[in-house]
Amino acid sequence: MDPHQIELSREIIIGNDAYEEFPQVLEKLGLRGPALLICDPTTFDVAGRRVTEILKADGFSVDRVVCNDVTEKELERVRTKVDHFRFVLGVGGGRIIDTAKYVGTEESVPYISVPTAPSHDGIASSRATINKEDRRYSYKADAPTAIVADLDIIGNAPMELISAGCGDLLSNITSVEDWKLGQRDNGEYYSDYAAALSVLAAEITISSADMIKNREERGIRNLVKALISAGISMSIAGSSRPCSGADHQFSHALDYIADRPGNHGHQCAMGALLSAEMRGMDYSQLKRTMEELGIPTTIEETTFSEEEATRAWNEAGSIRDRYTVLDVEEEETRSLFKRAGII
Numbered sequence: 001m002d003p004h005q006i007e008l009s010r011e012i013i014i015g016n017d018a019y020e021e022f023p024q025v026l027e028k029l030g031l032r033g034p035a036l037l038i039c040d041p042t043t044f045d046v047a048g049r050r051v052t053e054i055l056k057a058d059g060f061s062v063d064r065v066v067c068n069d070v071t072e073k074e075l076e077r078v079r080t081k082v083d084h085f086r087f088v089l090g091v092g093g094g095r096i097i098d099t100a101k102y103v104g105t106e107e108s109v110p111y112i113s114v115p116t117a118p119s120h121d122g123i124a125s126s127r128a129t130i131n132k133e134d135r136r137y138s139y140k141a142d143a144p145t146a147i148v149a150d151l152d153i154i155g156n157a158p159m160e161l162i163s164a165g166c167g168d169l170l171s172n173i174t175s176v177e178d179w180k181l182g183q184r185d186n187g188e189y190y191s192d193y194a195a196a197l198s199v200l201a202a203e204i205t206i207s208s209a210d211m212i213k214n215r216e217e218r219g220i221r222n223l224v225k226a227l228i229s230a231g232i233s234m235s236i237a238g239s240s241r242p243c244s245g246a247d248h249q250f251s252h253a254l255d256y257i258a259d260r261p262g263n264h265g266h267q268c269a270m271g272a273l274l275s276a277e278m279r280g281m282d283y284s285q286l287k288r289t290m291e292e293l294g295i296p297t298t299i300e301e302t303t304f305s306e307e308e309a310t311r312a313w314n315e316a317g318s319i320r321d322r323y324t325v326l327d328v329e330e331e332e333t334r335s336l337f338k339r340a341g342i343i
């Protein structure tokens with residue numbers, strides 16, 4: 001095989017009161033000097049203020065950018081600020097962390113991922129999804145220099161964001177199957193280790209569903225570690241292959257097509273049901289877990305329509321150049337939707 005680089009975070013702190021560890025982490029990383037904290041109004045209240053206080057008490061100067069919506073203009077506004085700072089902190093959910101990733105990578109400034117919700121597997125990954133010219137692009141970024149995940153804060157996130165993270169992980173089951181097809185039919189590079197790690201993250205989600213639903217600390221910890229592991233599996237693979245297949249393409253297509261798309265993880269899990277049905281897999285456990293966690297298993301429970309979902313599934317295969325079950329099988333969409341039970 002051709003050599004490829006596996007890029008990982010240097011420090012990962014997970015636990016209660018994790019922010020108290022910031023001074024030691026920054027010292028270890030040799031990061032002194034001014035910091036730029038990126039957040040949204042909610043995540044500043046939830047976590048950003050506390051992080052700022054801790055850093056200031058340790059002698060750091062901290063500036064802040066509050067992003068309301070991460071548009072292309074907003075990304076550029078943040079990017080032009082970054083080079084005055086020694087490092088960037090992304091304090092928030094998916095979009096905020098992706099913004100920190102993008103601007104940090106573009107400006108070659110280290111960034112720290114400070115998730116406030118366990119809503120997707122981008123916490124640790126070296127990929128960002130960003131808005132450009134009205135479309136969402138997958139962007140190859142640096143891995144976060146550090147991840148600081150406070151379980152008290154993450155465990156108090158809205159249930160919809162917690163179940164979204166679970167949905168993102170559950171879809172790994174079918175993503176890996178798509179990856180295998182890519183290897184079988186096109187000789188794509190496939191990593192047994194990355195695939196196993198990705199599936200393990202889905203399995204831990206299934207076995208922890210009850211604890212996660214009840215916001216038990218062990219459940220939330222398992223979920224956060226599974227999300228980080230999924231990010232690491234992508235680093236090992238050198239692509240998002242282990243965690244993104246037809247399931248994700250369905251979600252990306254819905255993001256363009258639907259008037260009111262749902263959240264990423266929920267859409268990916270529904271895509272996984274369709275992908276599993278298409279390849280004749282037994283997905284009863286996947287579906288049960290979704291139901292247990294309140295992840296929509298029918299279109300009726302979502303904010304998009306059957307017509308939009310049909311278009312999204314039909315267009316999913318052309319959303320990006322990635323070989324999946326959609327390139328192998330052809331099925332009448334309505335009949336597939338019925339068999340998967342989503343209508």
Ligand SMILES: [Zn+2]
Nearest residue numbers: 120121168268
């Ligand atoms: Zn995802």
